[in-house]
Amino acid sequence: MREITYLEAVREAMSQEMRKNDDVFILGEDIGVYGGAFGVTRGMIEEFGPERIRNTPISEAAIAGGAVGAALTGMRPILELQFSDFITIAMDQIVNQAAKLRYMYGGKGSVPMVLRTPAGSGTGAAAQHSQSLEAWVAHIPGLKVVQPSTAYDAKGLLKAAIDDENPVIFYEHKLLYKTKGDVPEEQYSIPIGKADIKREGKDVTVVATSIMVHKALEAAEELEKEGIDVEVIDPRTLVPLDEETIVNSVKKTGRLIVVHEAVKRGGFGGEIASVIAESEAFDYLDSPIKRLGGLPIPIPYNPNLEKAAVPQVPDIIDAVKETVRFK
Amino acid sequence: MREITYLEAVREAMSQEMRKNDDVFILGEDIGVYGGAFGVTRGMIEEFGPERIRNTPISEAAIAGGAVGAALTGMRPILELQFSDFITIAMDQIVNQAAKLRYMYGGKGSVPMVLRTPAGSGTGAAAQHSQSLEAWVAHIPGLKVVQPSTAYDAKGLLKAAIDDENPVIFYEHKLLYKTKGDVPEEQYSIPIGKADIKREGKDVTVVATSIMVHKALEAAEELEKEGIDVEVIDPRTLVPLDEETIVNSVKKTGRLIVVHEAVKRGGFGGEIASVIAESEAFDYLDSPIKRLGGLPIPIPYNPNLEKAAVPQVPDIIDAVKETVRFK
Amino acid sequence: MEKTLTLPSHITTEKLKDLYKQMWLIRYFDEKVDQFFAKGMIHGTTHLCVGQEASAAGAIAALQDKDKITSTHRGHGHCIAKGAETDRMMAELFGRETGYCKGKGGSMHIADLEKGNLGANGIVGGGIPLAVGAALTSKMKKEGYVVLCFFGDGASNEGSFHESLNLASVWDLPVVFVCENNQYGMSGPVKEMVNIENIAERAGSYGIPGKAVDGNDMVEIINTVYDAVENARSGNGPSLIEMKTYRWKGHSKSDAKKYRTREEEKEWREKDPIQRFKEVLIEEDILTEEQAKNLQEEAKQEIDDAVKFAENSPEPSTDTLLEDVYA
């Protein structure tokens, strides 16, 4: 299989679908000749033209609401929100409109749209451009929430998201854009709601999301040298969450660590930890569940500080050792 | 001591402070002669005049940002956001500005403002006017989050919030406005970050927030008849969270149930449950931690449906029994 | 019987009679709702458009069936004018299973997608971006419909208004923005919330036509909206129409109307849009007094029947609670 980057995988998923389905189009800031802030749509306006690759004014509320209105009336818009931090401006349209219209209308209408947006720190863009706010949308009934960690997953999940009849918030991680992986050329779909065991192991389950999947895998390799066998599970989608895969893993390993980049306090890790603690897996737990997440601070600018603000490989290694050592 | 309503307690806290401190003022939609959507500021424009009781246009982003800018330059604004659901429109100013300015500026400046806002369901106002979104702001470093459940707490916590040098999100519950309680006439302050044990008990700890405190107390009374002794803890503030009080209680009872009205998935209950599970109290747990929260749906209009969407007294009773019965 | 009125050709004398009856339907509907709320027979809140019948009936009369509307919290009139069945509307207000939203939406969320009513909206300004999106669909799919977007004077101070009008303008979309200026928000007088004479002047910011009309004059409304809609349909882009009118009732169910005088109310009641329309129709020999009376009676009867239908309809089962969130 061919290797392409995560960024190319996202672009390919969109391009292939747009070739087949005239209802799909993209709107967003600077997605035309500029190619978007991270270059994801580069080249697309040349192929699809400005009607389907719609450069918008800097008006996050209107473009989000515009996508909702277009979706409600028969289009399948993909909204590129330039940085996921800017969802703060589009929040009403996403949460009070997109997520709720169908329910409020008593089951009429649907809002088949995808909001794609880059999240996370590590680029030196500081506090207003580096957040991981997926916990907000995961809290809102009516939305689905996807966080691919690999090029392969990105392509397959984006296809599924575009095909979904509901609003899907699709988080891309800035630092993953340039990572490469094997990706089939043809279209394929990864079901939304299916976790992936990225590494099998028997001593401890690490549930990691987005970029933390890679850090967990790195940690696992280190730990293997010390004879600790880590299972790494990537939920891939937070809503719906594949509880079954995680429960089964914990029943096997008896230990659970949850890692995300988002601030730990109030992050989705609390949800995952609690769901497992409330499940049949509770009886199998040999040590307390551990959560790793960002510090309770805005993301700082200085690169050393920035790195120290979110979990890194050594933090995961330490957490695993502590968990495995318990009792 | 005199009995007044929760609503009157909120108003009194503001009025007393405004009489003493010229820097304190209120801004918000319809807070003038109309008295605010729920009547909280009724009579205040007559006492303090339109300069300090500032009726605003329907512009949630600008009024939130206006409060931030005023706070940064020496005022102590209280922003009344008409319904807490509308924070979706003010989110950028609260999250990207108010919460982060001081940190981004390297510890310079402060934003002493209070955003007061009514939350919760039960009034038939349906999906866009009934949410409990406190988990969002509790996830954001730089904000403090307060949720009083009684008239007494409302007055003392609001005084503390106004005195605080940081942005405080102060959630009032619509159904609590008319509830009464003993409230001292003089000013007093309840420290932000101190939980309150609303009822002592030895069999199970129920941590409940806002209106759920009352439902938990009702449940406790019922359960007492069956010989089950419930301790009810009201954290009162989510950020900072008084972990110590909860940990000590769980060490005593060995059982924990967390109840909030907000949607369970991704709600702050996951945080509380996880914090306790990660603490020294873990070893004392005799049964799995249980969370009760809203169903994963927008709040429906029909009163029966509306009630069924969030935890009620019988749900708490059932959860307690199940927990106590465990093993 | 020859018309000497200048009106669009699809406004036949039959249609004019229908419109007269429709205005009464709107008025009786909302009068009934008012009574039921006063008696506590309806849950939640409501916003009545008594006095504003012309802006709803007149503006929508200018449309073709395939055209769409977005509505507001004060949406009963728009909904009836766009062809909704009053019995299912009333059932919705009663929270019944037979209601437009199966009892899940209530007054602020009635939608009738089949008839092109994209829904009322509880968020002030929330529907404006949706209208832009629906217009985008029309343009991209060449569906030939125009979207009529209703909102209030208060809503014109929301950021969504600004962003949406700009977006519709630069994308040349077939949408007509209709500001129903009823002189107040909830309580805020437009004179204190806006520093210009006519909200229609705001069209200048977007390079689109803007026009203020007498919002209680059916003939002027129909003609003005018709021209704007057909202009939009021809590909000439959006425009903004302001209709000066007045709500006779309080903002919502509990409103002492302290923010305005009884004299002002009286003045506006004398500009009763139904009465004025009747005078035109009689003057033009389209209607006799007797026929007018009959139409009014028919309307009253329809609303009485709607109430019976609603009262006799079953409550939704709580089994439906979790349905309709996702498509």
Added chain:
Amino acid sequence: MEKTLTLPSHITTEKLKDLYKQMWLIRYFDEKVDQFFAKGMIHGTTHLCVGQEASAAGAIAALQDKDKITSTHRGHGHCIAKGAETDRMMAELFGRETGYCKGKGGSMHIADLEKGNLGANGIVGGGIPLAVGAALTSKMKKEGYVVLCFFGDGASNEGSFHESLNLASVWDLPVVFVCENNQYGMSGPVKEMVNIENIAERAGSYGIPGKAVDGNDMVEIINTVYDAVENARSGNGPSLIEMKTYRWKGHSKSDAKKYRTREEEKEWREKDPIQRFKEVLIEEDILTEEQAKNLQEEAKQEIDDAVKFAENSPEPSTDTLLEDVYA
């Protein structure tokens, strides 16, 4: 040496010379930053205002010391003009402990509260409501200062622009809104993002004065801003000034500038604001060629020193990570 130029009285010939040097400081500062980014010596991103020196230096020259500004992501020029020390600015870009934000903020978050610079802002349009709030403080505390609020052409399409200008207008606040129209957002040409000739026309929506000026003409800028500021100071409320200018560099560090032509860039380089200002000063006998050269040299030297200061400053310790979140 007599001035024949008409300028506000506080603009002495000394001040004019300072301003000339200041423009060079701004240019050299950003040229250096550009080089360091190209070499990968600075982390993150940056937005350079080379070519826009007049709008920063000229507008701020019109202020009194006690006046305040809010700035943007493209804020180095504003910051220098408001009196910041270039060494501490450069240190901030290097992420050093001696920087304005102790390395926590970076380019987009430099603030200098003591000098009245309320801060750059990473959120497009995010600073506009802050300016309104600061102006409210001035009015309520009778502090007599005016706030100058900078933002770009792109920002004028954000809802925050609309809400803020309206609010400032109805509250008659001492704030002057300055739109630096550099013809593009990140890539979006103002001509495609706005359907009017001058953004200044948007003042009409708020009943405030609006004026478009040549943003590369120091004299016109100083006089226009001075009049607006003194008008605001006298209690006559806000106004909007648009400065037509151009950014010579790309939007941020990686920008192929495909959205514009090299010819257009050349045309605008010929309108170099520094060169034009020099010509005026020489024409007016305020400066000789030689003096001009010296001032330019001094500026260059200051920036070279700033770089040395930054390079020699220590990195912040990760021990400071958790500090500065709360006051």
